[in-house]
Amino acid sequence: xxxxxxxxxxxxxxxxxxxxxxxxxxxxxxxxxxxxxxxxxxxxxxxxxxxxxxxxxxxxxxxxxxxxxxxxxxxxxxxxxxxxxxxxxxxxxxxxxxxxxxxxxxxxxxxxxxxxxxxxxxxxxxxxxxxxxxxxxxxxxxxxxxxxxxxxxxxxxxxxxxxxxxxxxxxxxxxxxxxxxxxxxxxxxxxxxxxxxxxxxxxxxxxxxxxxxxxxxxxxxxxxxxxxxxxxxxxxxxxxxxxxxxxxxxxxxxxxxxxxxxxxxxxxxxxxxxxxxxxxxxxxxxxxxxxxxxxxxxxxxxxxxxxxxxxxxxxxxxxxxxxxxxxxxxxxxxxxxxxxxxxx
Ligand code: KG4
Ligand code: ZN
Numbered sequence: 001x002x003x004x005x006x007x008x009x010x011x012x013x014x015x016x017x018x019x020x021x022x023x024x025x026x027x028x029x030x031x032x033x034x035x036x037x038x039x040x041x042x043x044x045x046x047x048x049x050x051x052x053x054x055x056x057x058x059x060x061x062x063x064x065x066x067x068x069x070x071x072x073x074x075x076x077x078x079x080x081x082x083x084x085x086x087x088x089x090x091x092x093x094x095x096x097x098x099x100x101x102x103x104x105x106x107x108x109x110x111x112x113x114x115x116x117x118x119x120x121x122x123x124x125x126x127x128x129x130x131x132x133x134x135x136x137x138x139x140x141x142x143x144x145x146x147x148x149x150x151x152x153x154x155x156x157x158x159x160x161x162x163x164x165x166x167x168x169x170x171x172x173x174x175x176x177x178x179x180x181x182x183x184x185x186x187x188x189x190x191x192x193x194x195x196x197x198x199x200x201x202x203x204x205x206x207x208x209x210x211x212x213x214x215x216x217x218x219x220x221x222x223x224x225x226x227x228x229x230x231x232x233x234x235x236x237x238x239x240x241x242x243x244x245x246x247x248x249x250x251x252x253x254x255x256x257x258x259x260x261x262x263x264x265x266x267x268x269x270x271x272x273x274x275x276x277x278x279x280x281x282x283x284x285x286x287x288x289x290x291x292x293x294x295x296x297x298x299x300x301x302x303x304x305x306x307x308x309x310x311x312x313x314x315x316x317x318x319x320x321x322x323x324x325x326x327x328x329x330x331x332x333x334x335x336x337x338x339x340x341x342x343x344x
Contacts (some may be wrong), residue, residue: 082112111305
């Protein structure tokens with residue numbers, strides 16, 4: 001079965017084709033970074049308009065790359081939520097229209113399920129069950145994953161997501177958009193420990209996170225009368241160290257609590273090198289292992305949506321015969337259920 005995947009939840013337009021027998025056949029991505037850079041953040045209306053412009057082109061491109069025609073596609077999977085309502089509507093409308101015209105099923109997919117399953121697309125995939133650390137611009141969550149759709153929330157951020165904290169802190173340090181990668185680059189040139197930032201909720205005794213106070217602590221440092229911008233790289237390094245320390249400690253606590261040894265890290269912040277090195281070293285020491293998506297599939301992409309859709313359809317998930325544009329801008333991941341077959 002060949003599944004066309006469409007991702008348009010935020011500022012990346014992603015399209016891919018996943019074949020349940022041959023694996024990922026092709027994937028194409030357009031990032032809107034240049035479009036939003038002047039505004040210092042994503043402008044929802046501009047994002048929606050750009051998805052409209054890019055999607056038809058990317059769909060043609062991805063099918064050509066895979067050596068397929070429209071008629072070769074067996075099903076369409078699209079990001080139904082969570083995300084920006086207007087942006088989601090574009091992908092959902094295109095996907096449902098394509099499916100209706102071709103007489104094939106269209107399956108709404110949860111964006112975070114796409115991220116969470118994306119390491120299964122790698123050459124050496126993890127086995128269920130595992131603990132997943134989802135760290136993106138909008139979410140920071142620890143989940144116990146027993147199989148597709150069997151997700152139990154262990155803990156999450158009570159305020160800003162880790163990626164959001166990186167982006168907001170980068171902004172107040174005067175770095176460009178998107179802030180996460182730029183702040184990480186600057187941190188690589190500095191030394192942690194010269195400034196001392198808090199490790200929020202490190203000893204809270206649960207698996208929740210809080211990152212908004214960290215941004216305020218950085219603001220306090222740079223607003224002090226004796227602040228010297230020459231210390232910027234050291235401050236960035238300390239900020240990154242604080243986030244990584246908390247993420248790592250809570251991920252280890254989640255593994256201990258569940259008795260599992262496999263950790264899967266997904267979402268944009270999973271691209272952070274310091275986080276990877278710290279988690280790899282900690283798990284190696286404990287006889288466990290960390291799995292990441294392929295680098296190109298760390299941030300938003302169509303491949304993870306095509307794959308999540310293919311996993312569900314392959315497991316016999318029933319698809320509504322009625323064409324309807326289904327979006328859920330807010331959609332808790334723990335609400336998902338394993339693939340449900342049609343009731344006879
Ligand atoms: O998963 P993603 O592409 O989009 C969402 O679904 O949110 O994640 C984007 C987030 C942004 O906040 C971005 O700044 C952050 O991931 N990010 C990073 C790095 N690369 C991307 N944060 C820290 N270090 C990085 N290297
Ligand atoms: Zn994402």
